Amino acid sequence: MPLVVAFDVNETLSDMSPMAARFTEVGAPAQLAGTWFAAVLRDGFALMAAGRSKPFSDVAADDLRVLLHGVRLDRALDAAVEHVMHGFSSLSVHPDVVAGVEQMGELGLRLVTLSNGSAQVAAGLLERAGIADRFERLLSVEQAGQWKPAPSSYAYAARECAVEPARMMLVAVHAWDIDGAHRAGLSTAWIDRTGAPYPAVFSPPPVQAASLVDLAAHLATRRSP
16 A cells, blocks of 8 residues: 555656647647657657656646747747647646545555656645645655656655655656656555557556545555454
């Protein structure tokens, strides 16, 4: 049973589907939103593999400039980049998040976030959802010095929470995050909201749930005598 539950933020807690509208609002195709987010992860991981690290917002803005170059926008490129990036400040959580977080908090679990993005973005998201007070700490890899799934990012979170890695559970929708946390010694829970199969190339999660509410119910049974 974990003492601390660490939640990934982008896509795990936040519903990023409205970001597609940010692209159409500047005159770009909506489908570029998914291409862009995948590119941000790719380039962040590439920098990490090369022994470097840049803030999520810097990588995201640079990738936007590249992706939108040559697209017939309705405003200047820099203004379009700013408009899309500002979308992070208005995202909402998935429908299952509030109830799931509240139920896990009532189990006495210590709740934190561990994001490749900034702690400020996580804070705004949780404040808008009305559950910021449920979280003990909002952790970002910007302080760890390396993006997830580098082992040092998870070790940083465990140190900050003063627990052994084995007593911390990483909750995420991303299989690469689950795999990285597992290899760093954390327990893991994969949230599969779409019904998609888990990629066989990654370490399988010991816990799989359709929502945070389902995960809370699972943890409640583990806590029972």
